[in-house]
Amino acid sequence: MKRVYVNxxxxxxxxxxxxxxxxxxxxxxxxxxxLQGRTIHPRIHIEEGRDDVSFAVSCRHCTxxxxxxxxxxxxxxxDDGVIRVDKTKCVGCYTCVLSCPYxxxxxxxxxxxxxxxLCLQTTExxxxxxxxxxxxxxxxxxx
Amino acid sequence: xxxxxYVIIGNSAAAVGCVEGIRKIxxxxxxxxxxxxxxxxxxxPLISYLLLGKTDLERIxxxxxxxxxxxxxxxxxxxxxxxxxxxAHTVTLEDGGVVTYEKLLAxxxxxxxxxxxxxxxxxxxxxxxxxxDSAVALGEAIDETSRVLIIGAGLIGLKCAExxxxxxxxxxxxxxxxxxxxxxxxxxxxxxxxxxxxEAGISFVLGDSVKEFSGTHAVxxxxxxLDFDVLVLAVGVxxxxxxxxxxxxxxxxxxxxxxxxxxxxxDVYAAGDCTEYKNAVTGDVMVMAILPNxxxxxxxxxxxxxxxxxxxxxxxxxxxxxxxxxxxxxGGSYTGETYFTFDGTSYRKLFYTAERLNGFILIGDKHPPxxxxxxxxxxxxxxxxxxxxxxxxxxxxxxxxxxPGLIAFPKETRREYLGEER
Numbered sequence: 001m002k003r004v005y006v007n008x009x010x011x012x013x014x015x016x017x018x019x020x021x022x023x024x025x026x027x028x029x030x031x032x033x034x035l036q037g038r039t040i041h042p043r044i045h046i047e048e049g050r051d052d053v054s055f056a057v058s059c060r061h062c063t064x065x066x067x068x069x070x071x072x073x074x075x076x077x078x079d080d081g082v083i084r085v086d087k088t089k090c091v092g093c094y095t096c097v098l099s100c101p102y103x104x105x106x107x108x109x110x111x112x113x114x115x116x117x118l119c120l121q122t123t124e125x126x127x128x129x130x131x132x133x134x135x136x137x138x139x140x141x142x143x
Numbered sequence: 144x145x146x147x148x149y150v151i152i153g154n155s156a157a158a159v160g161c162v163e164g165i166r167k168i169x170x171x172x173x174x175x176x177x178x179x180x181x182x183x184x185x186x187x188p189l190i191s192y193l194l195l196g197k198t199d200l201e202r203i204x205x206x207x208x209x210x211x212x213x214x215x216x217x218x219x220x221x222x223x224x225x226x227x228x229x230x231a232h233t234v235t236l237e238d239g240g241v242v243t244y245e246k247l248l249a250x251x252x253x254x255x256x257x258x259x260x261x262x263x264x265x266x267x268x269x270x271x272x273x274x275x276d277s278a279v280a281l282g283e284a285i286d287e288t289s290r291v292l293i294i295g296a297g298l299i300g301l302k303c304a305e306x307x308x309x310x311x312x313x314x315x316x317x318x319x320x321x322x323x324x325x326x327x328x329x330x331x332x333x334x335x336x337x338x339x340x341x342e343a344g345i346s347f348v349l350g351d352s353v354k355e356f357s358g359t360h361a362v363x364x365x366x367x368x369l370d371f372d373v374l375v376l377a378v379g380v381x382x383x384x385x386x387x388x389x390x391x392x393x394x395x396x397x398x399x400x401x402x403x404x405x406x407x408x409x410d411v412y413a414a415g416d417c418t419e420y421k422n423a424v425t426g427d428v429m430v431m432a433i434l435p436n437x438x439x440x441x442x443x444x445x446x447x448x449x450x451x452x453x454x455x456x457x458x459x460x461x462x463x464x465x466x467x468x469x470x471x472x473x474g475g476s477y478t479g480e481t482y483f484t485f486d487g488t489s490y491r492k493l494f495y496t497a498e499r500l501n502g503f504i505l506i507g508d509k510h511p512p513x514x515x516x517x518x519x520x521x522x523x524x525x526x527x528x529x530x531x532x533x534x535x536x537x538x539x540x541x542x543x544x545x546x547p548g549l550i551a552f553p554k555e556t557r558r559e560y561l562g563e564e565r
Contacts, residue, residue, distance in 0.1 A: 006561045008554075039513055049542070049550040055557065057549060060565040066523075069160070069442065070435030073186040073198070074205040089202050091192045092509070094519060098463040098472045099435060101531075102560060103521025103547055111509060143564055 001081035002142055004044075004118070004127060006056045010137035011046070013054030018042035020132035021058075024119050043106060043116040044129045044138075056138050058129065059083060059104045059116040067096035067105060067115075075112075082120060087112045146243040147175040147217070149448055150234060152224050152386065153250030154178035155187055156434045157415030157441030159206055161248045162214050164445025172449065174216045175242060177234070181221030182275055183208070188434060190278035191306035203275070227390040229408040246448035249387050249398065249406070249413040250441060253380035253432060260294075262356035269374040272303045284373055285311050292316075292361060292371035296323040296347060298464060300377030301336075304345055305466055314345045315369055317361070321350040327462050327473050332490055332504050336466055343467045382417045382430060395419055397430045402454040404444035412448060414440035423457050424476040424501055424529055431460045457530045463519075468509045472519040475502030475529040482544045489518035493525070493544055499535055500528045521547040 019035060021042035028034035044058035061083050068076045068083060075089035076096060090112040096105045097113070108114045118140075119127040130140040149165055151158045154176050162174060184205040192198045211218055219236070226235040227247065234242050255271035263269070270281045281303070285291065289311040293300045296318040304314045316323075322333040323340070337347060351363045361369045382397035393399040393407035397419040404412045415437035419430045436458050443455035461474030475494065479501045482493040490506035503525045507518030524547035528538070533552075543551035549560060 001564075003564065005563075008557065008561075047548050047550045049548075053550065055549075055561065057561065060560070062565045066435070069438045072156075072188045072434045073203075074207075089198070091189060091197050093188070093463050093465065094470055094472060094522075095435060095463040096523075097519060098461055098474065098522050098526055100521075100523035101527035102549065102565075103524045105523070107509070107517065109510070143562075 001061070002140055003061055003081075004058055004116070004130060004138060004140055005143060006138050008053060008055035008137070010135045011054045011056060012135050012137070013046055013048055013052070014134065015046050016132055016134065017044050017056050017129035017138055018046060020128040021116075024128040025114075041106060041108060041114065043104070043114055056129065056133075057102055057104060060102055061116075061118070066099040066101065070095050070099040082118055083115065084117050085113055085115055087114075145241065146173075148172035148245045149174045149248070149445075150242055150244035150246075151176045151248045151250060152178070152234065153248070153252060153415065154180060154182075154184050154218070154220065155250065155252060155415065156205070156437040157250035157252075157444075158248065159184055159210075160438035160441025160443075161250065161412075161414065161445035161448070162216055164442035165449045166214055166445075168446055168449035168451050171215070174214070175219065175244075176211075176216055177219045177222060177224055177236065177242070179221065179223040180274060180276070184210070185275055186434075187273070187275075188302075190272065190275055191302040193275070193278055194282050194303075194306035194310070224386060227386050227408075227411065229390045229392070229411055232410065245410065247411045248404075248441070248444050248448065249411065249417060250415045250437075251383035251386060251413075251417045253382045253416040255299075255376060256379045256381045257376050258378055260353055260356060265358050266356050266374050267358075268372060269376060271376050272299055273380065278306075281307070281373070281375065282310075288312050289372045290315070290370060291373045291375060292369055293375040293377055294318070294353065295377035295379065296320070296349070297326060297377060297379065298324065298462070299380075300375065301340065301466055302464070303375055303377060304340070305343075308343060308345070311373075315348065315371070316345065317348045317351060317353055317363060317367075317369070319350070319352045323347070323349075324471075327460075327464075328471065328504060329477060329492070331485070332471070332492070332506055335490060335506055336469060336471070339467050339469045380416070380432070382419075382432075384417060387411065387413060387417075395428065399428070400440070402443075402456045403447045403452070404440050404455065405447065412444035414444045420458055421456070422476070423459050423532070425478075429460075431458055433460065433462060435461070459526070459530055461526055463522075465509060469506060470509055470517070470519055471504070471506050472522040473502070473504045474522075474526050475500070477502045477504070489515075491518050491544075495535065495540070497535065499532055500525060502529065516546070524548065 022040035
């Protein structure tokens with residue numbers, strides 16, 4: 001299965017992946033118009049630490065997904081290697097936030113949860129964070 | 144057909160986990176689910192959201208409508224099992240039917256515990272709150288004039304209150320404990336939730352218990368008098384152990400299972416709220432009746448029932464639950480030294496030793512002010528540290544205590560987490 005992988009050596013900490021992720025969720029054509037003046041809630045985020053270390057973190061689409069197995073409503077499911085959320089079933093209990101070892105599930109303003117679904121509904125086969133990463137620190141490939 | 148390769152008693156998270164575990168290994172072996180509840184599998188903890196209107200009878204389904212068919216599962220729903228004969232490999236049903244199994248899972252859950260209370264039989268409108276049917280019945284019994292008295296200020300009682308508060312006149316609690324949610328919160332955290340509930344209009348009589356009910360009136364041991372229209376009994380639950388126990392299986396407070404979800408009886412497995420098993424933090428055998436563990440135990444049982452040895456050893460108590468916009472994410476054991484910060488909104492308490500993180504309590508607002516991160520953000524990183532017993536020698540604890548992040552882990556660990564298939 002293709003997944004998103006990151007190589008922190010190449011990450012510049014520019015946060016562009018976060019904006020591409022938020023942009024992908026809007027379904028709009030123009031990025032600046034879509035995001036201007038809005039607080040973004042990306043499903044990928046950059047961690048930064050000492051010594052200029054930075055890297056992006058997004059859903060690992062785990063083989064044994066604790067978020068899916070622990071979901072109390074059955075809103076999270078995994079099909080064809082992709083973990084998705086059915087927001088109409090989610091009640092916003094955040095058991096998945098409690099379960100994910102990587103911290104990749106984010107609450108939304110609507111009181112449910114959101115997560116990376118690899119842009120499968122929105123794009124051309126490559127997640128937007130990957131396509132938009134200037135330094136190829138984020139890749140989408142088989143390993 | 145009255146002979147199945149796999150028979151599962153129960154139709155909730157552990158049963159679903161068992162089927163999905165079986166089907167990882169055995170795509171065709173016959174499976175029968177028997178449940179005394181007549182419904183399609185539903186998310187049991189969602190019954191309060193049903194009353195709240197945040198889910199409905201369709202969306203509450205724990206798995207899609209075609210799940211049984213796709214997994215080739217037969218069902219007998221609305222039929223109770225009355226006995227297990229482990230030697231004969233049969234279960235007997237209340238309608239007199241007998242079903243033969245090769246491997247059996249007892250996922251019998253728990254039942255509300257109603258202690259003997261004087262005059263309880265004089266209360267006409269009394270309910271428990273654990274099943275879909277009980278929630279629907281409570282929903283039909285209340286209206287905007289109802290004064291509701293709830294006995295037990297634990298997870299079930301408080302969640303019930305949140306579910307009905309906009310549909311009733313008033314809600315009062317009586318609990319023997321001196322604080323709310325004593326099973327998952329320390330005193331300081333408990334006070335935050337109590338205050339939020341009081342702001343929502345709920346009143347509490349704590350450290351007290353009802354001495355006598357008479358119709359729509361209750362008197363407590365400390366002399367408080369309460370008038371009510373509807374009574375909800377949410378004192379606690381008892382694991383349903385009688386089937387396994389009467390068949391000769393080892394039980395403590397609950398059915399004893401090992402890391403393979405096996406009971407002491409041959410070919411009989413058990414999973415979920417009816418079981419007790421080892422807490423991975425403390426090593427103590429205990430009941431940890433939470434849905435994620437029920438699923439994981441059930442899945443483990445299914446894989447083993449299908450003939451593959453597979454162990455579940457990482458069970459810890461943990462809870463994610465919200466009340467009136469305050470969310471609690473907690474886990475592990477509240478022992479050791481503490482790291483504690485509280486700014487009036489965000490509550491963060493970690494329990495640790497030099498070697499490892501033992502537990503945590505995080506409380507934050509569902510909707511913090513713009514730009515602020517809720518206290519429970521990325522809490523799963525803590526859960527993972529506890530579950531996997533991550534050595535704090537390898538972690539920048541000062542950083543991870545302030546905010547969970549993978550940056551606190553060694554570079555090599557990050558490379559595994561983010562650069563390898565997980």
